[in-house]
Amino acid sequence: MPNKRNLLLMIVALITSILLVMLPLQYQSQITSDEIVIVIIKSLKLILIPISFLYMKNFIDKKMLFGYALLTFSWLSTYTMLYLDFDSVLNSLLSITYEVFSMVGIIFIVLGYKMNKKVKLNLLNELEKTSYYDRLTKLPNANIIFSSLGINQTVRTNGSIIEVPCKDKINLTKQSIFIFLDIKDLKLVNDNLGIKYGDLLLEKFAKRIKECIKDEDLAIRLNSDEFLIIVYSDNPLNDIDIVMSKLTRELTQTYYLKGEEVNINCSYGVAVYPYHDKSIEEVIRKADIAMYKAKEEGINTYAIYDDSFNKGLKEKFVTYNELKSALKNNEFIIYYQAKASTCDNKITGLEALVRWVHPSRGIISPGYFIPVMEETGLIKDLDILVLKKVCNQINEWKKCGFDLVNVSINISPKFFSDKMFISLIDETITKSNIDPKYISIEITENVALTDVEQTRFKIQQLKLRKIQVFLDDFGKGYSSLNYIKNYPIDCLKIDKAFVDEITNNPIDQILVKAFIEVCKKLSVKVVCEGVEREDQLETIKNLGCHEYQGYLLSKPQCVEEIEKFINSQKIIN
Incomplete structure (x- = not known):
């Protein structure tokens, strides 16, 4: 479609061409000035037919097309009459044809335009529905916000870009x-x-x-x-x-x-x-x-x-950037917390717990930075880093002749759901040259809820590699014993919330007892987390719990301290 500049150039070129031809004829007295003007007008009419057609082609119908055909025929008749030497009768006939066909053509174009206006309105209504309303809920979508700000959606149809307005808008005049x-x-x-x-x-x-x-x-x-x-x-x-x-x-x-x-x-x-x-x-x-x-x-x-929320958001942004640098600069270290048998208090394994050694603030606990990493997607990179560090540490212990125990590693839902999860586990174990039976994977109930089939498949793959799978923080979220039935886990870790008041809360005792009884029948080991007092240990022991973990036994410790602690204990292999 010609733009305004090109259209103007075409008209100027046409008029110039006519004048170049006609002016010498006028000079020779073969044509008058009035006739030159008539030629220019008739020629402009002739070229404006296809040009206007190009501008209207996206909204044209059969009536308008017929009208354009009649106008074209009428103007061609005048063009023929102007340049061919017919007798007066034929010229009169052509003149009548021009008038009649012009009038009928204009009528058809007007009728077609009015009908097309209705078609265009219907089209805009349909485009409004698809542009501003959600197909499923029939509610307005986010585009209505932009429309309220004066930014309407545009749609390309039949080669043209149409701006689609929206009737519903946010009323900015009301509170x-x-x-x-x-x-x-x-x-x-x-x-x-x-x-x-x-x-x-x-x-x-x-x-x-x-x-x-x-x-x-x-x-x-x-x-x-x-x-x-x-x-x-x-x-x-x-x-x-x-x-x-x-x-x-x-x-x-x-x-x-x-x-x-x-x-x-x-x-x-x-x-x-x-x-x-x-x-x-x-x-x-x-x-x-x-x-x-x-x-x-x-x-x-x-x-x-509240404006204080903005401060928290800014702090989170700063923490995010610091955590990215921390991953790059290897600022994370691993602490280990022991687990023991409730029967004889002998060490049965360790849990790897990550700590951030901040350049200026020192050691930071995971409760501060893990939520930020989960929210920003950095948690997968941290999981991989922890996995590598733990496997390498097990290899170091093996080289030193240290009595090896199983070490459990917490895995986030984001890393566990990754398609490369199993292959990354295999790659890390191979590079660190350790026996996979010395590591366990701890997953939460949220992992178990994401994709049932994929979760079951990955757990089976881990078990084929002799890697145990623990269900961590049981009871903290959407707890259901169906997890134990649906997934071939090796160990259930009962959340600290059930242990805190277990000595004087009969409901906690009943629930923990039920968990333990079901797990025993399914050959699933039970560990109680957060045991801090002797009476708590005695209670869970009487309820039949296999193992426990908590400050009563050992707080999380660095490599050197946990080595000393294990050396002072008898280890169950």
Whole structure:
């Protein structure tokens, strides 16, 4: 399609060509000035037909096409009449043809244009649906935020770029509560029940959101498991508790999905427009920050944005960059904590625990940096580093003639789910030249929940290599004895939360006893974590627990200290 500059050049070139031909004829008195003007007008009409057609081709229909054909025929007739020498009767006929065909052609073009306007409107409505609304939940998507800021979506159709406006927009003239919402358990539903169930859950979830808010309010699906809810209010700061109480109550009620009962947990971040900021982009960002703060505080909770959260975010960013440098500069060391038999207190193995030796702050415990590494994706690199260090240390102990014990290594869900996990284990064991029976892999319940078939396959592969698999922190999350049935694990590690009050809490005793009895029947060893007092040890021993771990036996120690500790004990091989 010609642009305006090229079109202007074409017209100038045409007029110049006509004048170059006609002016000498006028000079010879063979043609008048009026006739030159008529030739220019008729010629311009002739070239404007295909040009206008090019501009309209994306919205043209049969009526308009027929109209263009009639106009073309009429203007060709005048062109013929102008340059060919017909008699007066034929010239009159051609003149009538010009007038009639021009009028009919214009009528058809107008009719076609009006009908095409309707077609274009329908097209824009369809494009609006696909551009601004989520197919599954029928809620607006994130593009509506940009549209509210005056940035509409564009779509290429039939060679042209069309700007697609959106009728629904965020009302910037009203005070409003912005709620950034994250569904914690959607992936678990998808992995365990299937994507169809996950989609059904999202449909029901979106329906519940709309039932919780007013018609004028907005609910936006930002991505797979994140939503933005905008509630308009004359007094938003006072209404937050009322709005959030209803949302947290209704959205976490049990969902019934084709015979399956599903319970989900959510985290909510709240910011108020324009109290927290006059820019909706900033308000959304602050609601997002508050949502992450709510995640830290527990499930099904909400946090209202505070400027102090920004400080925490900046600290997290600084920590992230420091951790990247720490991986590069090898600033991580391994501490080891012993495990022992409840019967005779003899050492049965060690657990490898990572520590960060910060250049200025000294040794930092994993509780500070592990969450940041999990959130930023650095955890896989740390897992690989710890695996290599532990395997190399076992090799060093072997060379020195040290009495070897099994060392368990904590593996994150991100590393365990990696396609290269088994091959990286094999490669590390081969390079360090150790017997794989001297290492164990500790996984959490979250790993077991990600992909049932892949988890089972990888555990079987580890067992073929004589590598034991421990299920760590049992009872801390979505505990189910089905894990023991579904996965061929070697050891169940009961979380410290069950041990803390086990001496005077009958419920803890009943639960731990049940875990132990089931595990014994399945030939699965049980270790109680976090044992700090003699009465706790005595209680779990009476309940039938095989092994224990905790400060009562040994705190996490560096290589030199753990060597001295083991040398002072008799080791069960």
